[in-house]
Amino acid sequence: MIDAESLPLIFASLLGLSILLYVVLDGFDLGVGLLLPFAESNQRDRRVASIGPFWDANETWLVLAIGILLVAFPAAHGQILTALYLPDLPVAIMLIGLILRGVAFEFRAKAPLPHKDRWDRIFFAGSLTTSLSQGLMLGLYVMGLKWGLAEVAFAALTSLALSAAYGFIGAAWLILKTDGALQLKAVAWARRGIWGLVLGMAAVSLATPLVSPRIFAKWFSFPEIVLLVPLPVMSALLIVLVWIALKRLPTRDDSFAWFPFAAATLLMALGFCGMAYSFYPFIVPERLTIAAAASSPESLRIILFGVVCVLPVILAYTVFAYAIFRGKATGLSYD
Amino acid sequence: MTATYLTSWSGLWLFWRRGAENLPRPYLTALTAMTFSGWVATLAGWYVTEIGRQPWLVQGVLTAADAVGPVAAGMVLSTLLAYLAVYVLLLAAYVGALFHLAGRKPGFAPAPRFVLQPAGE
Numbered sequence: 059m060i061d062a063e064s065l066p067l068i069f070a071s072l073l074g075l076s077i078l079l080y081v082v083l084d085g086f087d088l089g090v091g092l093l094l095p096f097a098e099s100n101q102r103d104r105r106v107a108s109i110g111p112f113w114d115a116n117e118t119w120l121v122l123a124i125g126i127l128l129v130a131f132p133a134a135h136g137q138i139l140t141a142l143y144l145p146d147l148p149v150a151i152m153l154i155g156l157i158l159r160g161v162a163f164e165f166r167a168k169a170p171l172p173h174k175d176r177w178d179r180i181f182f183a184g185s186l187t188t189s190l191s192q193g194l195m196l197g198l199y200v201m202g203l204k205w206g207l208a209e210v211a212f213a214a215l216t217s218l219a220l221s222a223a224y225g226f227i228g229a230a231w232l233i234l235k236t237d238g239a240l241q242l243k244a245v246a247w248a249r250r251g252i253w254g255l256v257l258g259m260a261a262v263s264l265a266t267p268l269v270s271p272r273i274f275a276k277w278f279s280f281p282e283i284v285l286l287v288p289l290p291v292m293s294a295l296l297i298v299l300v301w302i303a304l305k306r307l308p309t310r311d312d313s314f315a316w317f318p319f320a321a322a323t324l325l326m327a328l329g330f331c332g333m334a335y336s337f338y339p340f341i342v343p344e345r346l347t348i349a350a351a352a353s354s355p356e357s358l359r360i361i362l363f364g365v366v367c368v369l370p371v372i373l374a375y376t377v378f379a380y381a382i383f384r385g386k387a388t389g390l391s392y393d
Numbered sequence: 394m395t396a397t398y399l400t401s402w403s404g405l406w407l408f409w410r411r412g413a414e415n416l417p418r419p420y421l422t423a424l425t426a427m428t429f430s431g432w433v434a435t436l437a438g439w440y441v442t443e444i445g446r447q448p449w450l451v452q453g454v455l456t457a458a459d460a461v462g463p464v465a466a467g468m469v470l471s472t473l474l475a476y477l478a479v480y481v482l483l484l485a486a487y488v489g490a491l492f493h494l495a496g497r498k499p500g501f502a503p504a505p506r507f508v509l510q511p512a513g514e
Contacts, residue, residue: 140462150472154479161483169490 066352080119089228091185159184193220222254
């Protein structure tokens with residue numbers, strides 16, 4: 059049987075994995091939503107078709123993350139969500155954004171045709187409010203869940219940066235899933251969106267050690283710094299490689315169309331690892347540790363049994379869905 | 394609730410006896426009248442559960458008064474109102490789309506069907 063000390067760590071890792079998968083997967087379909095107003099409306103269907111089979115399942119990872127936070131770390135769930143509820147309501151705003159987006163996705167195809175443009179605008183607006191509020195939450199979390207002027211200003215910056223980063227990974231997804239004129243446009247969007255990702259990663263990397271002397275010491279002390287240097291170096295290298303790739307894409311035989319999306323995923327994973335290293339062992343920054351926030355070992359054992367059964371199924375059907383709908387989105391046909 | 398079951402079961406019987414094409418007109422009118430009965434039943438059941446278990450949130454363990462968080466009441470009210478507003482708008486859109494899909498509204502083309510071609514070819 060797994061001992062009582064490692065159980066909270068297992069759940070913290072699962073929570074981290076769910077959040078990372080959410081940011082990458084829902085990130086790209088939110089990004090496609092953000093890019094919807096650009097280019098002509100006759101290309102919108104194809105863009106929506108490129109995320110059609112995936113977007114709903116992608117949001118499941120957010121539900122799983124919040125679920126794990128609630129059942130495994132109830133104290134942290136209370137503190138984080140209560141802090142984010144005050145006074146600008148980013149959680150509520152995000153939920154309204156997600157509701158509008160999900161509904162618009164269905165209604166744009168089922169409501170009367172003259173209303174389609176309106177639903178497309180709602181789809182965009184829902185994607186935008188969701189991305190902005192998630193960026194705001196990221197910034198507030200990094201700043202230790204305080205609502206001072208400097209904290210909110212920083213959160214406003216990460217809010218814009220995360221939205222641009224979602225736009226970037228959305229464009230990278232479109233490079234992978236489309237061809238022709240739309241793919242060409244996606245390359246141009248990706249070239250602009252990547253600065254959002256760079257800005258966001260730089261801002262969080264600079265702010266985290268400055269906010270907390272503990273995190274500063276964790277990064278800038280010997281020998282840790284030698285082991286940690288690969289994180290920023292690899293990120294910088296990847297950004298340069300993506301930049302070069304975006305100058306050459308699309309290639310004639312469509313080779314390397316996968317590269318921007320793979321690089322974006324890797325960049326987000328690297329950034330996430332950096333943040334996880336910074337905040338460990340805290341789950342509520344500088345206030346509550348993973349071990350202190352965890353439920354009792356007995357409860358965690360029961361939940362772990364459920365997770366061991368369910369998680370492989372979710373992973374399997376996710377891989378299955380992406381394998382079936384691999385290749386290019388050819389279009390949305392009406393019959 | 395009883396009316397819902399009566400309508401659906403008598404429908405099954407009529408369907409079995411007369412086929413889909415020959416359902417009596419009064420029955421079809423009754424079906425239309427029962428459109429939202431499923432919703433009403435769900436909401437009524439939910440209301441009874443929520444109100445019936447007060448003051449407990451978890452029977453015998455936690456009261457609703459003890460479970461309330463430190464968030465100001467006005468804040469909770471404002472988000473509740475925002476959700477309500479969104480849901481009322483969506484309900485209107487939903488009912489509109491239902492009528493549209495049923496082909497009742499003149500002047501609109503038949504609803505397009507959303508088809509995704511398997512990619513790769």
